[in-house]
Amino acid sequence: MRPFAPFLIPLIIVLGYLIPTIFLFRQRNWRTSDKVLLLIGLGVSAVWVLTAIPAGLGSVFPTIAWKRIEPFLFLTLSVVFLEFTRAFLQQNQPSLLNWGLAVAGGLGFVLLDTGWLALPDFTLAMGPMVISNLTLFPLLKQTIPTIFMVSAWGAILGEYLKRRSPLHRNRMLYWMLSTAAMIGGALLLLQQNWLWGVSIQWAGMALLVYTVIHPRLSDLATGIRRGIRYALTILIPITVAIGLSSGIFYLVGTAELFPLHLTTDAVFSMVLTGVLLFILYQPLSQITRRASNRLLFGQRYEAETVMREYSQAISQVISLEGLTAATMGIFQKAFETQRGTLLVMDDMDERGWYLKVLPGLGVPFGEPRLFLRKNSPLAQWFADNAEPLHQYFLDVDPRFQEQNSREMQEWRQLNMEVFLPVRRSDAVIGLIALGLRRAGRAYTTSELSLLQTLADQTGIALENATLFDGVQQRANQLTLLNEIGRVITTALDLEPVMQLIAKRLENAFKGMSGFIFLVDEAQQDLVLNTVFGTKRTLTSALRVGPGRGLIGWVAQHGQSALAYDLQTDSRYDSQVEGFLIPKGRAALCVPVRAQNQIIGVILLVDASRTSLGPAELSLLDSIASFASIAISNARQVAAREAQLRRQVETLRIEVDELKREQHVDEIVGTEFFQGLRQRASQLRRRTPPPEDNPNQGEAQ
Incomplete structure (x- = not known):
């Protein structure tokens, strides 16, 4: 067994690093930046530890100068550790500054180690220590990597103090414990206490790998x-x-x-x-x-009492606002929740879900609607699972990494901590969103179970409140359409009609910009006629040809269009929609049709991606139908007035001609004119006709 003794300690260390590496490789998403950097860090750390301890690689390969390689390994390990920490904090973009400093430090190590760089001796201002070429290299090889290590810890501590989410803080505590154990084990290895050093470092590595792999960490x-x-x-x-x-x-x-x-x-x-x-x-x-x-734990409630009061509260309301107030009141009283609201399934189509954010606790005016793609990981989670989902899991769970980044940012902006699905007949009809608790504590497992039970009880009440609000909303829309129809159909001139249509559209879609185009029958293109909801002044009328931009597409195909992200839509034209409203995101565009002919197009644009949906498109279509009647009537009145003007002009000309003929007849019939006629006849009889004389011209 003695010939194998030099290989025993390196083999144990290699196995200690190999086991967590295998666990990382077994993950399907091991190619994420934090896991890749952790794998690199484990490999570099293993080589560095084997070069640092006396019974390491130096005893296996004595001909290689491992001690000269050790500073470079330590420098590489420190910068990889810092980059891993940044990726752990979801700062996935690599820092060029860190890698630049690492490369510069590595070049300095090479120059000092080879003796190519000779510096004069100098004394530090902070003490009497004299720095020379012999002392500078050992000082730098410890100082520069230490700076990277301290920077990593500073980044973690800064994020820990900035974050309010208890689950994010808990994950950072796991990072601190694991990295502290790894650093402590490395120090023990350098002191040749390899048994305790390897054991503590293994424990730190195992805890760090567990922290990276498993997002559901027990709250310390x-x-x-x-x-x-x-x-x-x-x-x-x-x-x-x-x-x-x-x-x-x-x-x-x-x-x-x-x-x-x-x-x-x-x-x-x-x-x-x-x-x-x-x-x-x-x-x-x-x-x-x-x-x-x-x-x-700040638990100031009894579960049975909370369930009884909750059931009584939600059974006495019929509107969404009342249901939100009742539920949030119970949650604030029992769980000391500081922020919360209801997210109601407002609409659903082949693209995904539209969730309406209601005004609630700490959400005074509500937020724009949220949109979830139908096959997105988040929508699949809510469809398949009837359990709470933390915002923390949305941030760190690999299953949600394929979620659209813009959608994820919109969910983060809600500033909520946990989302509870509300189901009815195995279908999601809404969510209960709750923020942080007053003491900053995390929701315990028993509290989450109670909250989900309350969310399950909310299904019937939410369905009834949604139906009631839907009926009320449709009644309001009918009232609005009746008012619009009554007002715009009373005007007969085109210009007042267009101004009335623009005013009603602006009132119906507050905060949005709109443009009304009319078809020029002579040139068969669209001409911008009316603008509303924007402070921009368009100095000249914009003309849009058939098929150009979203507006031209709607006019050419005669179909309504809904663009959730206007600038990424294939029909978008920067010289049309981009000229009208450069910062527009969501857009509705509907044709104005009269007697199966397109006579115009209405474009509605908003800066929010989730404020427009199928419900707004249906309302705009209905308004466009009334507008088409008003525009057609105004055009028919204008055409009739023009025809009447032409007929009046023709009659005036005919009357003038008749008057002239009558005046001539009157003159011819007078005795004076008859006398003149007789005298002219006599003069013609007395005057002989001239004879033809060919020489007359020459004699003259």
């Missing part, structure tokens, strides 16, 4: 509080039983103060203590547990 603070609660639940009843037993013996005078003192009555005192403990343990443990829950 909750675990500590549970341990304290468990100890108090056991110790307080025992202490009370012993105290009562001691008091009884003290009063009757049959024993000393401590009942378990070895006296002749020791057996009786133990029996009395056991009887008291048997009688008092259950009520005292319940009281202790309830007090511990209040003090340690």
Whole structure:
């Protein structure tokens, strides 16, 4: 066995690093930046540890100068550690500054180690230490990597203080514990205490790999509080039983103060203590547990009471606003929730879900609607699982990495901590979104179970409230359409009609920009006629040919269009829609049709991607139908007026001609004109006709 002794310690260390590496490689998503950097870090760390300890690679390959390679490995490990920390914090873009400093440090190591760089001796301002070429290299090879390590810890601590989410903080605590163990183990290895060093480093590596692989980490603070609660639940009843037993013996005078003192009555005192403990343990443990829950977990409720009050509250409301107020009131009272609201399934089509964010606790005016693609990981989760989902899991769980980044940002902007699906007949009809608690504590497993039970009870109430609000909304839309139809159909001139249509559209779609185009029948293109909801002044009328941009596409195909992201839509034209509203995101475009002919197009644009959907498209289509009637009537009136003007002009010309003919007849019929005619006739008879004389021209 002695010939294998030099290989034993390196083999143990290699196995210690190989096992977590295999676990990382077995993950389907091991190619993410944090896992790749962790794999690189494990490999570099293994080589560095093997070069640092006396029984490492130096004993296996004694001909290689491993000590000269060690500083470069330590530098590489430190910068990889910093980049891994940034990726762990979801700062996935690599830092060119860090890698640039690492390359510069590596070049400095090479120059100092080879002696190519010679510096004069100098003294540091902070002390009398003299720095020379012999002392500078050992100083730098420890200082530069230490700077990277300290930067990594600084980034973690800064993010820990900035983050309010308890689950994110808990994940950072796991990082701190694991990396502290790895650093401590490395220091022990450098001191040749390889048994403890390898053991502690292995524990740190295992904990770090577990932290990276498993997003569902046990909450450390909750675990500590549970341990304290468990100890108090056991110790307080025992202490009370012993105290009562001691008091009884003290009063009757049959024993000393401590009942378990070895006296002749020791057996009786133990029996009395056991009887008291048997009688008092259950009520005292319940009281202790309830007090511990209040003090340690902030639990100020009884589950049965909360469920009863919740059921009574939601059964007495019929509107979505009332249901939101009732549910959030219970959650704030029982769980000290600071922020929360309801997300209601507003619409659904082949593309995905539209969730309406209602005004709620800490959400005074509501937010724009959220959109979820139908086959996205988040939509699949809510469709397949009837359990709470933390925002923390959306951030760190690999299953949600394929979610659209813009959609993820919109969910983060809600500033919520947990989402509870509300289901009805195995279909998701809404979500209960809850923010942080007042004390900043995480929701415990029992609290999440209770919250999901309450969410399951909300299904019927939410469905009824949604139906009630839907009926009320349709009634409001019918009232709006009737008002629009009454107003715009009373005007007969085209210009007032267009202004009335623009005004009603602006009132119906507040905060949005709109443009109305009319077809020029002579040139068969669209001409911008009216603008509303924007402060931009268009100095010239914009003309759009058939098929050009979203507007031309709608006019050419005669179909309504909904663009959730206008600038990425294939029909978008930067010289048409981009000219009208450069910062527009969502857009509705509907044709204005009269007698199966396109006479115009209405374009509605908003800066929010989720504010427009199928419901708004249907409403705009209905308004466009009324607008087409008004525009057609105005055009028909204008055409009739033009025809009447032409007829009047023709009649005027005919009347003038008749007047002239009548005046001539009157002149011809006078005696004076007849006399002139007779005299002219006489003069013609007296004057002989001229003879033809060919020489007349020459004689003259």
